[in-house]
Amino acid sequence: MDARNQILERLRKLLGRPDLRFPPPETEPLRPGEHLAITQAQGDRWELAQRFLAELRALHGDGELVETPAEARLAAIARLTAWVEEERAIRHTEPDTSMPGERDVLSWAPQELPVEGLAPALEDLGFRLVVPQDLHRPDERDTLRPIRAGLTGVDAAFASTGSMLLGSGPGRSRVASLTPYRHLALVPLSRLYPNVETWLREQREAGTLEAVLRQGSQTVLVTGPSKSADIEGNLTLGVHGPKLVYAILFDDIHALIQEG
């Protein structure tokens, strides 16, 4: 018998034995909706946004809340520009000496970013958005490896823990939020939930939960910057993933209502 069938056979036989010490004969599964909400957050969307930022900051991340998509565009530009300056300081070069590639941003495709007009505005300012098409091409790997800033949207964000859920798929590379030293995430308030359990319930009821996980080959939940405590419990940031995680939260709900 092959390994598969032998393992399954043996398990079936064992579980059929009345004298088996564990598991008990009758067990109840947890039904969706029954699960404990392990963290909680209350309030309107502004309060949830503040809570998200507080949680993210406690984890050594950072961010800001602005009112409109237009302000989010300005905030993103300002942040990326400031990062170019900070990188120059890290390299110990003269403040206005530029370096090739210093305005490269590893990004999701413009149509996947939740802030309209951001991509062209950045291009106008001399930034180059690098959007991976096929990472298994050696030239693409070489291009994206040195890039120090990543730009993405989110599928959902959770206020009670300062977490962001990022899917992958066409135009949404996994590496944009992973390989750069700094990650800038655009978080529309329409995607901000009090906690993960609220999001799970909404997706389950809408019948979309399974599809969310299965259509992207990988979905990640990101809670703060990369860290380790392996060197005798000393907190170190940016071990493999980004050392800086910055979220720009903006109200798209007001805009949605006006459009609608």
Add this chain to the structure above:
Amino acid sequence: MPVDIHAPFPERVQQALADPHLHTAIHRAMERMAVARTRALAATDAATMRAQMRRMKAHVLRHLPQYLETLERNLEDNGAVVHWARDAQEARTLIREIALQNGVQTAVKSKSMVTEEIHLNEALEEVGIRVVETDLGEYIIQLAGEPPSHIVAPVIHRRLEDISQIFQEKLGAGPTYDPGEMTSIARAQLRQDFFQADMGISGVNFAIAETGTVCIVTNEGNGRMVTSLPPIYVAVMGIEKIVPTVEDAFLQLQALCRSATGQAFSVYFSMTSGPRRPEHPDGPEQFHVVLLDNGRTQMLERGYGEALMCVRCGACLNVCPVYAQIGGHAYGSTYSGPIGAVITPAMASDLRETRELPHASSLCGACREACPVQIDLPRLLLDLRAELAHRGLEPRPEAWGIRAFMETMRSRARYEQAGKLARVATRLLARLSGGTLRTLPPPLNGWTQYRDFPPFASKSFREWWQEREALRGRESD
């Protein structure tokens, strides 16, 4: 002197007890982890969380064959290749085959106990494949040529000073005690490997049956690299590591993180549902999942099925007074601490080799209280002792002293009383006899007939714990 993991159990215990640096490292780490865990659990309805976890895990075990088939079907629908392995040998062979068929030269790994369990690295290295551990802690012990000593914190037994030394010797790093600087060195080194590797290998924290999704929990991001950058990704999982639904996955994730490190969520939680699709920019071209038995069905058969609900959070290690004294390497097995003392013999084909492990416990019950699935570890240890006795497999004679040592820790009252006395007495005596003790009063003299006895730490774990708790109470006032 590090513990020689190939020495017999009593000798390993002796070496561990005699290593002052080991104590420093472990005590510092246990303090941190226990405090973080207690805080995290106080912040939620821990009792309900545990009860739900236990219910969910018991249900999975009861219906394991069905859930395995559902998982397999969904993984295959997602484009994964599913393999089954009865034992370590089978798993090693099939992973080596995948590597050889694809001409793999370098494999990057994220931290995984199950690949330690099957000794995968050696099997790949034998055929000339370079295997790189990428978790910072694992990377450090790979440099030092040691196995992990804790399920969650593999390099817990090394102090900052030791790690600095390892970096200087193995990587030619300058002398530095700055953890940030050491981390940067590792980041740069490993970045090369992530981009060059032909294969990524990880364990699996759990897999979701209803969606065919393999989940891994990391803080550093190496798990994401390993599952995203190389063209081939191989995930190895024990057959028991299944959750039925996505909701169950998030329950287990949170129970695991709170119990392991005190975090609400790990920094990264990667859910992989398949290989890269043609229109996707990144992700592996091939995605293999290995479902491993290796003694797990035997564990169920012999009555230790309860331990198959373990989520490998390490909380039972962090509260264990015996682990505090001897550290992970003294157990001499992949899995250490109370859970290791149960599953190592329960999974082993030959009980003889691990017969002392069920005695490496004082049965104080702290592990059961800490466990997020409420696994009754003390009872399982007693069952194992009974089985060993029944089979005429008592511990080897030289291990009787250890039994006496555990004996004194058995009841808390006796432990505390004996411990306090012992600490005062051994310190006094040690000062007179120049470091270690040659004889101890009964019942501990069984041990000192064979061994020198190191002085007890000046504070017991329980005393220290209560002080911490008192402090904590004050802080939150």
